[in-house]
Amino acid sequence: NAGVTQTPKFQVLKTGQSMTLQCAQDMNHEYMSWYRQDPGMGLRLIHYSVGAGITDQGEVPNGYNVSRSTTEDFPLRLLSAAPSQTSVYFCASRRPGLGIQYFGAGTRLSVL
Amino acid sequence: AQRVTQPEKLLSVFKGAPVELKCNYSYSGSPELFWYVQYSRQRLQLLLRHISRESIKGFTADLNKGETSFHLKKPFAQEEDSAMYYCALLDGGATNKLIFGTGTLLAVQP
Numbered sequence A: 001n002a003g004v005t006q007t008p009k010f011q012v013l014k015t016g017q018s019m020t021l022q023c024a025q026d027m028n029h030e031y032m033s034w035y036r037q038d039p040g041m042g043l044r045l046i047h048y049s050v051g052a053g054i055t056d057q058g059e060v061p062n063g064y065n066v067s068r069s070t071t072e073d074f075p076l077r078l079l080s081a082a083p084s085q086t087s088v089y090f091c092a093s094r095r096p097g098l099g100i101q102y103f104g105a106g107t108r109l110s111v112l
Numbered sequence B: 001a002q003r004v005t006q007p008e009k010l011l012s013v014f015k016g017a018p019v020e021l022k023c024n025y026s027y028s029g030s031p032e033l034f035w036y037v038q039y040s041r042q043r044l045q046l047l048l049r050h051i052s053r054e055s056i057k058g059f060t061a062d063l064n065k066g067e068t069s070f071h072l073k074k075p076f077a078q079e080e081d082s083a084m085y086y087c088a089l090l091d092g093g094a095t096n097k098l099i100f101g102t103g104t105l106l107a108v109q110p
Helices: none
Strands: A004-007 A010-013 A017-025 A031-038 A040-053 A054-057 A065-068 A077-080 A085-093 A106-112 B003-005 B011-016 B020-023 B023-028 B032-038 B047-049 B070-073 B083-090 B096-102 B104-109
Touching: A004 A085, A010 A017, A017 A031, A017 A085, A040 A065, A106 B020, B003 B096, B011 B020, B020 B104
Parallel strands: A010 A106, B011 B104
Antiparallel strands: A004 A017, A017 A077, A031 A040, A031 A085, A040 A054, A065 A077, A085 A106, B003 B023, B020 B070, B032 B047, B032 B083, B083 B096, B083 B104
């Protein structure tokens, strides 16, 4: 019963460094999403994918890349980290057409 | 445009008091709405959805299409209800996105 698994749980980066946040789900969900959670801003959609090989931008995609080579995995790449990307990042998955979404435990990222 | 509005960032009540967390939406069509909850240091999880018309942990939410609202209510708050609550709307269009409000932090004081 792993559900949605995110790694790492915590990360500290220096400005300009790159890194990949990992997300995997074992529920065979076609739909996967990345959100960032900031105080007062709620959950903002970064990128999403409706299936392997298909990705699209959410409302705050700048500075992030995604790919979806398998149904299970949906990594989020920060190309050149900036302090504005300090946030808590959540990965989520669900079946298309259903609003019941399963979330990972989150990655707390600090960019210095 | 589809939008979910939660006007209160913080709602503080005393234990035993009634709770109402407000959610308004903008959607052209028949909406499908949800409440998600995030307890301290836990992952977000579904609390309830309007189509099931159920009560979870004493919470209920009724869809009011005339007022475009989906407020979350509980008659008697408990300290363990303290959490962040998010209202969400499923966009039934091509993108099929789940659109979240900005969240309300409920603090139940002893």
